[in-house]
Amino acid sequence: MRIVIIDYGAGNIQSIKFAIQRLGYEAILSSDAEEIKSADKVIFPGVGEASSAMKMLKSTGLDKVIPTLKQPVLGICLGMQLMCTYCEEGDTNGLGIFHADVVKFENQLKVPQIGWNKIYDLRSELFTGISEGEFVYLVHSFYVKECAETIASTEYGVEYTSAIQKDNFYGVQFHPEKSSDAGEKILGNFLKI
Template sequence: MKIAIINYGAGNIQSIKFAIQRLGFEAVLSSDEAEIRAADKVIFPGVGEASSAMKMLRSTGLDKVIPTLKQPVLGICLGMQLMCEHSEEGDTRGLGIFKAKVERFDSSNKVPQIGWNKIFNLKTPLFNGVKENDYVYLVHSYYIPECAETIASTEYVVEYTSAIHKDNFYGVQFHPEKSSSAGELILKNFLNIESLIATAAVNRKQEEDLIK
C-alpha cells in the first residue's frame, strides 16, 4: 500500500509517519502532485495557524490538488479545518471540501482545549471497534459546529464535530497518532477503509434480506 503524508510545512508529519510504521506500513512525506495522486491513501496533517497554512498550500499548488483527489484522504487537526469553506482564524478561505465553517471557542472559556476528551455518536467504519466515549487527544482553539457530515462529536463547552466525512474525504479534529489505542485503531481503520465499507455493505444487505 502506498501512503502519502502531505508535506507543506505545517504538520506534525514525523509523529504520524511513526504511528503508521507501528501499524506495519511505510509512508512517504511528499509535496509532489504526481506522488500524492499515485498514493492509495493520503493523510493531510496540520499544526499552526490557518491563514499561514493556506498560504503554504497555495504556494505549492496543493490547494488545487487536494480537493480533486479520488483516493481516501484523512485530514488531521488543522488539516481537517482547512478542508472546510472558511475559518475564523485569520478570516481564512479553505479548500471547500466540506461546506462547514470553522469557529473559535468562546473566549470566556479556557482556550485552547488541550488534553484528553471523549468522542461519541460514532458513525461510519472509520470507528469500527472504537467504543463510545473513548478518549482521544486534542489541542485546538477553533472547532467545526455539528453538521450533516459529522461522524463523531466531542463536548467542550459546546458539542462540536470531532470527525467529519464526505465521499472519500475524512477529517478528525483530534490527533490519532497521540491518542493511544483508540487513535491507533482509527488510523488502522482508515488504512483499511475500503474493505471495511464493503463489509458493512454486505452486512446491511444480509440484514435487509432477513427482514424481508
C-alpha cells in the same frame, strides 16, 4: 500500499509517520502533486495557524490538487479544518470539501483545549471497534460546527464536530497519532478503507 503524508510545512509529520510504522506500514512525505495523486491513501496533517497554512498550500498548488483526490484522504487537526469552507482564524477561505465553518471557542472557555476528551455519536467505518465515549487527544482553539457531514462529536462548552466525512474525504479534529490504542485503531481503520 502507498501512503503519502502531505508535506506543506504545517505538520506533526514525524509522529504520524511513526504511528503508521507501528501499524506495519511505511509512509512517505511529499509535496509533489503527482506523487500525492498516485498514492493509495493520503494523510493531510496540520499544526499551526490557518491563514499561513493555506498560503503554503497555495504556493505549491496543493490547494487545487487536494479537493480533486479520489483515494481515501484523512485530514488531521488543522488539516481537517482547512478542508472546510471557512475558518475564522486569519479570516481564511478553506478548500471547501466540507460545507462547514471553523469558529473560535467562546471567551469563557480555556483555549486551546489541550488534553483528553470523549468522542461520541460515532457513525463511520473509521470507528470500527471504537467504543462510544472513547477518549482521544486534542489541542485546538478553533472547532468545526456540527453539520450534515459530522460523523463524531465532542463537548467542550459546546458540542462540536470531532470527525467529519464526505465521500472519500475524512477529517478528525483529534490527533490519532497521540491518542494511544484508540487513535492507533482509528488510523488502522482508515488505512483499511
